[in-house]
Every structure is written in C-alpha cells, then in structure tokens.
Amino acid sequence: MTVETKQVRFPSVSLDSGATIAPVDVAYQTYGQLNAQRSNAILVLHAFSGDAHAAGIDDSGKPGWWDNMIGPGKAFDTNIYYVICSNVLGGCRGTTGPSSINPETGRPYAMAFPVITIGDMARVQKMLIDHLGIERLLSVSGGSMGGMQALEWSVAYPDSVVSAIPIASTPRHSAQQIAFNEVGRQAIMADPDWENGEYYGKKPPARGLAVARMVGHITYMSDDSMREKFGRRLRDKEQFGYNFSSVDFEVESYLRYRGTQFVDRFDANSYLYITKAMDYFDVANGYGSLAAAMERSTARFLVISFTSDWLYPSYQSQEVVRALRSRNRDVAYCELASNYGHDAFLVDVGEQTELVRGFLASSLRERAHA
C-alpha cells in the first residue's frame, strides 16, 4: 500500500521575526494508528533536504527518507506507535515556502518570503499536532536539523513532549556549520539564473544549487567513507583524461550526479531560507544559557551522536547532555561507532534502532504509569 501526503491549511502563523505568513499549508504523512488514549503519537522531524515522506512507498515508488527506521517491527514500530512527519515551513514539498503563491501578489513569494527560524518550524508543527487532536507527543525525534527541531520542541512546548530523541545534532550552529551553509548560499546567489530569487517559471539557478549540494554531500560523508566508496578510482577510464571537459574521478562523478539530481527535487530559494533558519538556531536564545533552556524541558532524552560525524561532532550532542545533567534531567546518551559521517543517522541504523526501540518502550511504560 502506498502512503499518501495529506495537506492542511491554517489561517496564519506569526514568526519570530515579527512577520506573519497567511495562509500556511502543511504537508504531512502519518503511519500506524493513533490509540484511544492518544498517547502513542510520535512526531518525526526531517533534516535539511527531507520532506513529509518519511516512511513507506509513495505513488512514484520511492521509499521514505527514514523508511529503515519507521514501519512495522522497526525502531519506530508502527504496530505500536502513530508516527507523524510534516514538511518544514519554508520547504518546497507541500508546506508553504518561498516557491508558494503569495496571496498579495498572486505570484510566488521568492525573496518576499519572510525569514524563518527553527522555532517557527516548530510553531507550525504544533498547529498540526493540535489539529490532529494530540495533546502530548510520546516523542519528538529527528537527525541533524530534525534534532534541532526536537530540542526546540522540548523547550518551547515542554508540556507537549514526553520524550525527545535528537540525533547527530547540535544546540546551536557553530561557525563551521554557518560557513558551509554560506558557501552553499553564495553558490546559488552567484548563479546568474538566480535573478534575486525571481526565477519561477523560468530557468532555475541549477548550477548554483548543484554546487551547493555538492558541498553539502562532502560534509555528510567522512574521510573514511569517501576513501572506501571512491578512493582514487577513475570513472569509466584507465588513464587521466588530461582535460576539463570530462570527469576523471569517481568522486567527481558522484558529486555531479548528486548535485544535478537535487535540482529536480529542491527549490534554490528554500535552500537559502532553510539554511538561514539553521544558522540562526541556538536553543538557548532567550533563556540566558543552554542549561536554563534545557531546564524548561520535562522530557526524557535519548541523545545519539556518531564517531565519524565531523559536521555535527559529538561534542555538540554532549553539550546538550551536560546541560540536562546539570539540571538533573533524565538523559541517556550514546556515541555510536560508524564510518559513515553525518549520513550515519540515515544509513547506519542497526545500533540506532536498538537504542530508539528500548528508549521508546520505556517512555511508553513510564507514561502509562504517570
């Protein structure tokens, strides 16, 4: 059976910047059954380029981005839990973003779309959860930017979250993370086809977006995984080409392929807006300190990081753990060994599955007793 993307429209949302977006559409999918007590709902939060299609097969035959983690008998066991995933605000896969029609002009927002934050994304998700009639989520979970949203949820809506599972994530974007995002944004904006964002209905800034994605993919892998996957192998040739018109190395071919493929499914302006939201993210914002922010949360935490992840290194996850510990909050933490770099949370899911499964089961038990 294929999964279906549903959409709901809300009249408006007020943003951290003071601006308002009206109306707001939210695309989402659900898996499993909500129980009678409405106590088994889990909100799964996607990373930068993800969408609402987290699990199952869609009508084009494509599996969801976390299909290895969500489903019957999997970590997020849909025989037990009701799992929800929505496309983030600012996205380009069914939720309102810069490519959506601006009701004031009748044309796509483009750069007239207001700047958004991770807090705004969570605010819209909260509207969706309210709409679905769920008072408290058993868990909020996601990797990378999804982990940032999970942290945001636990602090902004403490009464609505029983447990949180931020994976390969950070309490705030570091200079290095901002720097990589800025390279991506500049690549897009340097493409003449970008035209200050007004490219809808015309040729999109495909080269800029592809370069941005290529940089991204480098940061998602590790030295080890690239050496294993490509080494110095040449692409369809025995000798160097001694030119720039063809591809020499496998790794070049892979990055180009990933870059061009991305252009077909992602909007360049969404790239700008969502990376900006990540760069602005600091869960301690407005609370004085990380410890003071995390103190607001009453959730149990399972924090996971990966040894070879140099984009969101373990020390960032450990900062969250230490802050929670300093306020005597319930936190489990494990640094899993993996060679896959930041991608590990998507591809190296064996041990992650055991952790999430055990943690969710104990959260469900605890909730039943509470």
Added chain:
Amino acid sequence: MNAASGTASAPFVRQLLGRSDYAIISEIVEPNTRVLDLGCGDGELLQWLAERKKCDARGIEISSSRVQRAIARGVSVYQGDIDEALLDYPDSAFDYIILSQTLQETKEPLKVLRQMLRVGRNAVVAFPNFGHWSVRLAHLFSGRAPKTKLFPYNWYDSPNIHYLTVHDFEELARQENWNVERRIFLAGKHTGTLWPNLMAETAVFLIRK
C-alpha cells in the same frame, strides 16, 4: 524498610543478577528513591531497581556497547567517564550513588568519593578487598604481583590502578569524617564479620557525609 527488600530477598536477587555485591546493594537501596550507578555496565542492576523498587534509576558507563545494551533495556544511561561525569550534577541530585567494583579503576578515587557524597545523600561503594588472604599468600609465595580469583589480571593489562583493603577504606572514612552507616563483607556467597580485612573478598560500604 520494605519487607521485600530485607535480607530474605538477597538470594533471589543474586540468582537474578548473578553478582553477590548487586544482591547486597539492591537490599540497601530503599524503594522509590533516585539512584545513580557509576560504571553501570549493561544496566542490569538499574533495571531491577526501576522495576522492583520503583526507583528513578540512571547510570554512567564508559563502554559504548554496554551503554547500548543498557539503553535498549530502557535504562537512562549515558556514555561518559566516571572521573568527570559527576562534576556536572547539582548537589544532592540523588538519594544513592552506587560505585560497584570500580573504585579501584578510577584515576582519582578520593575525588570521585567526595563527588559522590556531594551529588548523592548516600554513597554505596563495593570493592574487591586487596587484603584478602589469597592476595597476601599469592604475593608472599610467588614474589610477584598477586594474581588471584579476585584480581585475575596480569600487572600490565589490569584495569585496577588503585588497590585498597577494608582497613584502608575505614581509615579514609575516618579521615574524611564520613559516617559509615553499613558495612557488609562478602566471601563467596556468604556474608560475615570475622576478620574482614583478611576474610572478605568484597566489601560493601554505605557512607554519608
């Protein structure tokens, strides 16, 4: 004290957990308390305390694979080093801090013990007794670093870096003005009080500040 947590439960616990120091510790810990187990391994004791004594049971463990097994069984354990991990906690965050068979492996045992009594109202410390007769004999007759059932390692691969005896611990407690609330000495499956520094294989102390 809860009747089920009396000494009568000790053999049962031992059967379940396979370790006599665990049996004693699980008997010491009062129900419905907050417990932190340092070097908690697979979280077996914590799970037992959570399920049978309704404790809020958490742990610290350095080994990633053990942390994974502990979390998989639903215990809140985090990966970290005992020598440092306690520093982050606020004062009196727990009713009991447990340190079982690990004191001799810490880099700075005195610092760890002081931190335990800052973060916990009670500290439960179980350690292998280096004064046991088998250790003394092994050293006397072999003339080499003692290798026994209690201390089975070669000198070069032993995780134990600070050896202590029952008397050493008692003296430290006096020196630091800790109150020893309970002392239990184990030899095999038996508890006893006769010449503990010579006869005890494992000593379990409940101390307070």
